[in-house]
Amino acid sequence: MLLWVCFAILTAAVVALLLRPLRRADTMPVEPAAADLAVYRDQLRELDAERERGLVIESELESARAEVARRLLKRAGDDKVVASSRDDTTSHPRAQRIYLAVVALLPVVAIGLYLVSGSPHLAGHPYAERQAAEEGASSVVALIAKVEERLREHPEDGRGWDVVAPIYLRLGRFADAAHAFAEANRLEGETVKRLLGFAEATLMAENGIVSEAVRRTALRVLELEPQRIEVGVWLALAKEQDGDLAAAAAGYRELLAKAPEKAQWRSAVAERLDLVTKKLNGENPGTAPKPAAPEAAAGNGGPDAAARDAAPDVAAMSPADRDAFIQSMVERLAARLKDNGKDAEGWIRLARAYKVLGRDQDAANALASARENLADDKAALDQIAKAEQSLDQIGKEQSPQ
Amino acid sequence: MIIEFGHFALILALLVAAAQTIIPAWGAAKRDPRLMAFGEPAAVSQVVLILIAFLALMYAYVVSDFSVANVAANSHSSKPLIYRISGVWGNHEGSMLLWVLILAIFGAAVALFGNNLPAALRANVLSVQSSIALAFLLFILITSNPFERLDPAPLDGRGLNPILQDPALAFHPPFLYMGYVGFSLAFSFAVAALIEGRTDAAWARWVRPWTLLAWMCLTIGIAMGSWWAYYELGWGGWWFWDPVENASFMPWLAGTALLHSALVMEKREALKVWTILLAILTFSLSLMGTFLVRSGVLSSVHAFAVDPGRGVFVLSIMLLFTGGGLALFAYRARDLAQGGIFSPISREGALVLNNVLLTTGCVTVLVGTLYPLALESLTGAKISVGAPYFNMTFVPLMFPLLLAVPLGPLLAWKRADLAAAMQRLIAAGVLALLVMVIAFAVTERGPWLAPFGFAIGVWVMAGALSETAFRIKLGQAPLSESWRRLTNLPRASVGTTLAHFGVGLMVCGIVGTSAYKSEEILLMRPGETKAIAGYELVFRGAAPSKGPNYTEIVGVFDVTRNGNPVTRLEPAKRIYDAPPQPTSEAGIYASWGGDLYAVLGDQQGDGGFAVRLYFHPLVRFIWIGALIMFFGGAISLSDRRLRVGAPQKRSTRAPIGVPAE
Structure with a gap:
């Protein structure tokens, strides 16, 4: 302009x-x-x-x-x-006409020629400015380092966490972002924005698995702001990932019924529903339900998937709470696998959780059950064997401590 | 945004130029003062608009904005600032923009300082001048737009040809262009006179200073180019009769002739028709120079962009203006009234001789330059016309001219006494003969003509000084009287003396370096010694080194003379970072006697280097001579009479914005 x-x-x-x-x-x-x-x-x-x-x-x-x-x-x-x-030849009207014609034509023709040959949309790209832009990026890093240093000294500075959390999220440091959102929620009070940020960051950190923490956060958001129905995607997804396909399908259907016509995440939900329905009907659209990648854009954060362990949120809890939370999560997973044993990844996650909790025997049992349940699936057995090896590794690393 | 602003300003300039081409000339034809007056603001806005465009491009170069295609193709972020600035005209598009900028500056000068020119003449001159600008602005915007953008912008530019990254080359094009383009004004005046069918008395007064300015700039521009070729190309020469060099030399010869014929016309209103023809031809030769170096017809460092479309366009421009000018001349010339009468032996006669010889010399150069090109396009045969041709044709023509140079200023106007003039040059003649005898005695080798050459150089120099000595009655009147006369001498006269003296000095330099040059090409290993022209050079070895945007291998030569240390020469072979291209930096030791010149070549297998050593006697005189000619012109230009063209008039309107006297 x-x-x-x-x-x-x-x-x-x-x-x-x-x-x-x-x-x-x-x-x-x-x-x-x-x-x-x-x-x-x-x-x-x-x-x-x-x-x-x-x-x-x-x-x-x-x-x-x-x-x-x-x-x-x-x-x-x-x-x-x-x-x-000389005298009789100086006619002013002619001169006036010619001058006016020039004045009228000049801007029109100039703009016309310029539109043909110019590039008005292109801004300049001075070399120094470009370098400054690169330095600008690194100055963000410097800023973060400063804030981090301050937070190390004053971990109770909620505003610091609040500032740094969205930056972490944008830079792709999801685990840090989830932790920072959790701290901000704890110290500055819960807001929908922070809760959504936490849920999104956790989800990304967990590669799209809806953890218990995300599920509870979603419920909390609905409590605070019932019209944010899109977080329901996470709830349905959690059910799907837990293997409760019927409940997941119901959740998706409910969402579709409630969703505004122009909501961007509608098509993603519809797709998800389609997949779940097919699975319910016994078709196998792929191997194990591949956890949904970030799909619908819910609020200012994306929605999505389940949990292996709820580290960021858990980190904010007191040790006693944390243990209780982890125990409950493991039990929930174990119960689910008892109902539906055809989930290699689920078994592996359970075994790993037991191992981390120091319940080695339970871990070995979980793997044994997995082999029983998946005896006819060669790929799954290979996967379990590999997991067993890496779990042994964890055991060795932990034992000297 | 600044770049787009520049682009838009250039488009506006094109439109203003189009209007300025038509309206003032129309007004002059209809005798309408308001229409004639359009030329003045138009010329001023044209120069402002082109300046905006030029500065915008320069800005893009200085900040290395590689989203501009022209900058990306010809600059690099690591280039030093001065070469980023000179890079603006170190390429085809930018140099054409500089061309039109200078063209517009000359046009605006007529508009701003031409208040005392007859209105119709001024209007016609501005129209013709603007038509040239219009043609070149069209050329720029259609075939060579410097404001084309790249999206996305490349990360860095491709860099300027390293051999152009040189201080002399940074200023060589602007001066050369001021020369070329300066003659456009003489052309515009000539065409305007032909359009009107008569020349005003003020015509020559106006043409002469502008021609002088153009001639000065062309002189120094050519000298800079020659100096650059001498120390940068590492060929050990200062002039090669290369077509590109000839392309600038021809307008110089014609311009020198024009300068002298304009003098006759200004003083005596004689040679009118000839002067007008010469003005047309001089600018045509400038255009031809532009065409030759820009079209890719000649391959050289100047042929930035070989693009047939551009070649055809410049050729059309050249044909349009040369053909149009000459056709108008043929149609109108007989209407021009003849001026004063003079006898063959007179100042006028001497200047006619000057013109005849200079234009004939110009024609021989033209033939030597164009003949190979014409032959190649007709038969495909590639021949090279080099120094032997020019030594056989051009040089002999210059002998009588140089012999006559000291005589001219001593002759009176209308009718002169040749014997008396000769008498006044006896001292100069004796000195020249003396130098010749000494030269024969001292030099054992070299061509037998060389001492004659020295004699002519000294004759010209001494003759120039004799003329001044005569004018101030040196030796005939008391010293105080001579001093008074010297200080009262018109500056134009002092300028003449200096310029002629510079020519003589240059002749001495040319003869000295051409006839007595020593040259050695050999393989040297570290520690070896070579003697040349009385100097002993010890090669100490070569070591790598690093500059701001290049790496180099620097050879070290310790120079002694009769056992006394003289200097240390450090010729280098450079490889520039962008574009990676080797150049050689000669190691030069300059003294009054001549230049010791060393070039480091490639390393050979056994640790030795190919080395070229030269001794160029008196070579500096060539460029010092050119510099003196330049200053001679400048002093002449500062003459008050020439500055305004015509004396101030009381009877007519005062210039705008200046209160009447």
Whole structure:
């Protein structure tokens, strides 16, 4: 926009300048004859100076004088002719018409030519500015480092967490973002914005698995702001990931019924529902229900999937609460797998959870159950064998401690 | 945004130029003062608009905005600031923009300072001048728009040809263009006179200072180019009769002739028709120079962009203006009144001789330059016309001219006494003969003509000084009287003396370096010694080094003369970062006697380097001579009489904005 204003100013200035002769009352031009006469008089004067310096021989001086004088007289005669023929020809209307035509055409043609050849949409790209932009990016990093340092000293500074959390999220540091949102929620009080931020960050950190923490956060959001129905996607997804396909389908259907026509996440939900319905009907659209990638854009954070463990949220809890929470989560998973044992990933997650909790025997049992349940699935057995190896590794690392 | 603003300003300039081409000339034909007056604000706004465009492009170069295609193709972020600025005209598009900028500046000068010009003449001049600008602005916007953008912008530019990254080259194009384009004003005046069918008395007074300015700039521009070729290309020469060099030399020869014929016309109103023809031809030769170096007809460092479309466009411009000018001349010339009468032996006669010889010289150069091109396009045969041709044709033509140079200023106008003038040059003649005898005695080798060459150079120099000595009655009147006369001498006269003296000095330099140059090409290993022209050079070895945007191998030569240390030469071979291209930096030791010049070549297998050593006697005189000619022109230009064109008139309107006297 500024560009066009500048164009307009420039054009206006040029037009104003071009119109000047029209406004000037006394456009008396120098008479050709007058200019010539002045030159001839000057030449006559110079002749004397030239003689003085020996540039003209005495004998030639007179003939040179006569030459100039003849020209002078002849020109003086011309003058009268020109002067009498001048007056009747100065017609102002014509000049005015021509000037106005120029003034009218100039901006139009200029803009037309410019639109053909110019690139008004392109901003400049000075090299230094680009470098500054790169430095700008690194200054964000520097800013974060500063805030982090402060938070290390004053971990109770809720505003610091609040500031840094969305930046973490944008930079893709999801685990940090989830932790920061959790801290901000705890210290500054829960708001829908912070809760959504936490849920989204956790979800991303968990690769799309809806953890218990996300599920509870979603419920809390609905409590605070019932019209944010889109968080229901997470709830339905949690059910789907828990294997409760019927409940998930019901959740999706309910969402679709409630969703506004133009909601962006509608199509994603419909797709999800389609998939779940097919599975319910016994079709197998793929191997295990691949957890949904971030799909619908719910509120200012994306929605989505389940939990392995709820680390960020859990970190904010007291040790006793934390243990209780983890226990409850593990039990929930174990119960689900008892109902539906055809879930290799679920078994592996359960075994890993037991291992982390130090319940090695339970972990081994979980894997054994998995083998029983999935005896006819070769790929799943391979997966379990691999998981067993890595779990042994965890055991070895932990034992020296 | 600044770039787009510049682009828009350039488009506006095109439209203003179009209006300025038509309206003032129309007004002059209809005798309508208001229409004639349009030229003045139009010329001023044209120069402002083109300046905005030029500064916008320069800004893009300075901040390295690679979203501009022209900058991306010709600049690089690591380039030093001065070469980022000079990079603006170090490429085709930018240099054409500089061309029109200078063109517009000359046009605006007529508009602003031409208050005492007859209105119709001024209107016609501005129209013709603007028509040239219109043609070149069209050329720029259609075929070579410097404001084309790239999206996305590349990360860095491709860089300026490293051999153009040089201080002399930073200023060579602007001066050369001021020369070329300066002659456009002489052309515009000539065409305006032909349109009107008569020349005003003020005509020559106006043409002369502008021609002088253009000539000065062309002189220094060519000298800079030659100096640059001498120390940067590492060929050890200062002039190669290269077509590109000839392209600038031809307008210089014609312009020198024009300068002298304009003098006759200003003083005596003689040679009118000839002067007008010469003005047309001089600018046509400038256009031809532009065409030759811009079209890709000639391959050289100047042929930035080989693009047939551009070549055809410039050719059309050249044909339009040359053909149009000459056709108008043929149609109108006989209407021009003849001026003063003079006898063959007179100042006028001497200047006619000057013109005849200079234009003939110009024609020989033209033939030597165009013949190979014409032959190649007709038969496909590639021949090279080099120094031997020009030494056989051009040089002999200059001998009588140089012999006559000291005589001209001593001759009186209309009719002169040749014997008396000769008498005044006896001292100069004796000195020249003396120098010749000494040269024969001292030099054992070199061509037998060389001492004659020295004699002519000294003759011209001494003759120029004799003329001044005569004018101020040196030796004939008391010293105080001579001093008074010297200070009262018109500046134009002092300028003449200086310029002629510079020519003589240049002749001495040319003869000295051409005839007595020493040259050695050899393989040197570290520690080895070579003697040349009385100097001993010890090669100390070569080591790598790093500059701001290049890496180099620097050779070290310790120079002694008769056992006394003189200097250390450090010729280098450079590889620039962007674009990666090798250049050679000559190591030069300058003294009054001549230049010791060393070039480091490629390393050979056994640790030795190919080395070229030269001694160029008196070579500096060439450029010092050119510099003196430049200053001679400047002093002449500062003459008050020439500055305003015609004396102030009381009877007519005072300039706008200035109160009447």
